[in-house]
Amino acid sequence: MTKTLTRADLSEAVYQRVGLSRSESSGLVETVIEEICRAAVDGQNVKLSSFGTFAVRSKNERVGRNPKTGEEVPITPRRVMVFKPSNIMKKLVLDEHRKRSA
Amino acid sequence: MIKSELVQIVAEQNPHLFQRDVENIVNAILEEISNALAQGNRVELRGFGAFSVKHRAARTGRNPRTGERVDVEEKWVPFFKTGKDLRERLNAEV
Numbered sequence: 334m335t336k337t338l339t340r341a342d343l344s345e346a347v348y349q350r351v352g353l354s355r356s357e358s359s360g361l362v363e364t365v366i367e368e369i370c371r372a373a374v375d376g377q378n379v380k381l382s383s384f385g386t387f388a389v390r391s392k393n394e395r396v397g398r399n400p401k402t403g404e405e406v407p408i409t410p411r412r413v414m415v416f417k418p419s420n421i422m423k424k425l426v427l428d429e430h431r432k433r434s435a
Numbered sequence: 436m437i438k439s440e441l442v443q444i445v446a447e448q449n450p451h452l453f454q455r456d457v458e459n460i461v462n463a464i465l466e467e468i469s470n471a472l473a474q475g476n477r478v479e480l481r482g483f484g485a486f487s488v489k490h491r492a493a494r495t496g497r498n499p500r501t502g503e504r505v506d507v508e509e510k511w512v513p514f515f516k517t518g519k520d521l522r523e524r525l526n527a528e529v
Contacts, residue, residue, distance in 0.1 A: 335475060335476055335477060336471075336476045337476065337477045337478070337479050338467070338468075338471045338476055338477070338478045338479070339478075339479055339480070339481075340480060340481075342467065342471075342478075343463075343464050343467050343468070343478075343480075346463045346464065346467040347460050347463045347464065349463075350459060350460075350463040351456055351459050351460055353456075358460075361445070361449070361457075361460050362460075362464060364445050364448060364449075365441070365445055365460065365461055365464055366480060366482075366483050368441055368444050368445060369436075369441065370482075370483060370521055370524065372436040372441075373521070373525065374521075374524050374527075377436050378436070379436045379437075379441070380436070380437045380438070381437075381438045381441070381461075381465060382437070382438055383465075384438075384465040384468075384469065387515075389525065411525075411526050412525040412526055413517065413522070413525065414484075414517045414521065414522075414525060415515075416484075416486075416513075416514075416515030418512070418513040422469050422472070422513055423512065423513060425469055425472075425473045426469075426472050426473050426488055426511055426512065426513050427510055427511055427512075428473075429473040429474065429475075430473075430475065430488070430511040431511075433475070
């Protein structure tokens with residue numbers, strides 16, 4: 334079955350690997366996530382080698398439609414974040430899934 | 436921003452840690468996420484976003500240059516959906 338990991342699992346991984354206290358480990362997980370957010374909000378792309386790249390893209394205004402009513406509504410220009418996984422991560426995920434489905 | 440810059444920023448906020456420790460911490464986080472996805476699990480980080488794996492069925496593609504048919508095997512790809520808070524922060528007018 335599919336499991337969903339949360340901050341708690343990441344903190345546990347840091348705790349196991351680095352040997353800081355549990356509360357300090359969870360604080361650091363928070364800091365790392367927040368600094369990635371901050372860079373993105375600042376408009377920077379965040380490149381994490383062997384993991385992937387978080388890129389911020391600007392979208393122009395376009396016409397959308399309310400799918401329920403069919404009514405046309407303008408979609409305002411906005412910034413979105415996209416994640417491009419590294420080739421290493423893509424290969425790891427693909428290889429492991431292939432192994433299991435074989 | 437690249438990984439070493441992230442490490443440096445976090446290290447500056449935690450002067451009691453060696454840069455090496457912070458590098459280990461960042462790598463532990465990223466590897467935990469990668470390994471979870473490899474095992475077919477999801478990682479949900481409220482306020483930031485959620486990582487999951489999407490299944491793509493096998494299909495017959497075409498070589499766009501020659502128009503020739505090619506069989507594309509089924510695959511599994513990592514996917515990230517930006518969380519609500521971050522989406523809003525990216526578009527907050529300041």
